[in-house]
Amino acid sequence: MVKIAPSILSADFANLEREIRRIETADYVHVDVMDGLFVPNISIGIPVVQCIRPVTALPLDVHLMIVEPIRYVERFCDAGADLVTVHVESDSEENLHGAIAKIHAKGKRSGVVLKPKTPAEAVLPYLKEVELILVMTVEPGFGGQSFMADQMDKVRAIRRLIDRHNPDCELEVDGGVGVDTCRTCIEAGANVLVAGSAVYKAEDIPGRIRALRGE
Numbered sequence: 001m002v003k004i005a006p007s008i009l010s011a012d013f014a015n016l017e018r019e020i021r022r023i024e025t026a027d028y029v030h031v032d033v034m035d036g037l038f039v040p041n042i043s044i045g046i047p048v049v050q051c052i053r054p055v056t057a058l059p060l061d062v063h064l065m066i067v068e069p070i071r072y073v074e075r076f077c078d079a080g081a082d083l084v085t086v087h088v089e090s091d092s093e094e095n096l097h098g099a100i101a102k103i104h105a106k107g108k109r110s111g112v113v114l115k116p117k118t119p120a121e122a123v124l125p126y127l128k129e130v131e132l133i134l135v136m137t138v139e140p141g142f143g144g145q146s147f148m149a150d151q152m153d154k155v156r157a158i159r160r161l162i163d164r165h166n167p168d169c170e171l172e173v174d175g176g177v178g179v180d181t182c183r184t185c186i187e188a189g190a191n192v193l194v195a196g197s198a199v200y201k202a203e204d205i206p207g208r209i210r211a212l213r214g215e
């Protein structure tokens with residue numbers, strides 16, 4: 001079954017509790033954390049994860065766009081994250097294994113993320129130890145950008161790797177996903193779709209979530 005993870009980056013931050021209640025028929029709440037170094041933008045962090053935790057029973061999918069995420073992963077887990085993803089470009093392989101181990105030691109799920117220019121093979125060192133792989137379909141940093149269809153070969157390649165080596169691992173795509181691009185992502189092998197603007201710009205959010213699932 002296809003899961004939908006609305007990104008609260010496109011929500012009204014002045015009314016976050018209401019904005020999270022509007023997406024209660026989704027599967028995850030996707031939280032984009034940006035540090036102004038790994039990406040050229042600053043968004044939200046640990047106190048916001050802590051505040052939204054009691055507002056929803058949905059798992060919190062925290063996408064860390066920060067340098068050296070090993071410094072902060074435990075604090076995001078303690079704040080209420082259920083799934084914490086780290087970019088393969090954000091630190092050394094040794095530190096990324098360390099970050100994944102810290103997330104697991106907190107009893108949470110971990111994942112690795114690939115920027116558009118990063119090849120599929122970059123997941124290999126982590127493939128058997130993570131619960132999710134996230135393929136970016138925009139350059140990370142901003143919501144509302146155009147979907148990069150050229151990332152679908154990478155999604156297909158990672159789907160083959162997952163099926164062979166870690167079949168329970170989820171495959172998520174993030175960036176520019178909407179009603180016109182969700183089918184392509186699903187056919188390429190993604191089972192979790194992040195959607196920010198496509199969800200929050202919709203008049204009928206539950207209807208839009210169903211449409212993104214392909215229902």
Ligand SMILES: O=C(CO)[C@H](O)[C@H](O)COP(=O)(O)O
Nearest residue numbers: 140141143144175176196197
């Ligand atoms: O990680 C992200 C940006 O770096 C966001 O999750 C992503 O852009 C979602 O927003 P949209 O669906 O509007 O593209």
Ligand SMILES: [Fe+2]
Nearest residue numbers: 032063174194
């Ligand atoms: Fe994201």
